[in-house]
Amino acid sequence: MDVKEFLKSIPAFSHLEDAEFDRVVKLAKVSNVKPGEMIDVQGEPAKKLYIMVSGRLSVVLDLDFGVVKKSYMVTTVGPGQMFAWSGMVDNPAYTASGKTLTDCTLLEFEIRQMEKEFEEDPRLGFVLMRAVAKTIASRLRHMQLQLVQQYAVRESAE
Template identity: 25%
Template sequence: MDFLPLVQRERLLAVALDVAFPAGARLFDEGGEADRFWLLRSGEVALDICVPGRHPEALVETLGAGQLLGWSWIRPPYRWDLGARAVTAVEAVEFPAGDILALCAADPELGYALMRRFTAVVAERLQGTRIRLLDLYAPHASGPP
């Protein structure tokens, strides 16, 4: 959150909680209520998606220290688009969505800064997904079929 001025960081941290999850813990499930997000301090979290007839869930991406986890809290219907599981023990800072949305409403500059940051995260992850899909579906041989 060092992209924010000190006063805004302090407002965010005033509602934040330090949390820890053991390896294997489920942080949230696809379709569940998205009411928080995290800044990962250490450990790894796997994002996954439910594929009918397949268990465990299909891995989408793995996140680590310094990365933001969870953006579904930003927009209605406030439901997780993916699921998340701690691959290793995880330490994080947890931000309750209701408190953050209230801070953003009271301080539009803070809201704008957070939306810009989360938009950048979404764009980066979508680009990564695009590249993985190209790797998965691109032809492996060159020349005519």
């Protein structure tokens, strides 16, 4: 797999220069994962960031209501999308879990290594953190729409 060409196909990375792509490629580890595997687990230390190359993954939020625990699938992740970004924004633990729905190929990045690169190349850090921010904003918007839909369904049932 040509990691550099794949990253170039992702709009959020379009502002990187060739040398910056090379730096990011050196940080990437390609992983192949079978369906049903947990990639990141809510509450565990957030040490990695992932980009989906192929396949689909569900993002699951576990909630503890005291007497009952429930898991909710909040979104799915597909090719070109980033997930498990908690550590990139100084969350010490993953805030949700990722479970593969299909065979998946992932790019895996160690957050500490990325932070070192960002210190050496602030422009690279800016571009990649902007990509993380766009991902977070997109997920927030998706969650807002889900919440509004839930209220709309309740109101129409009353």
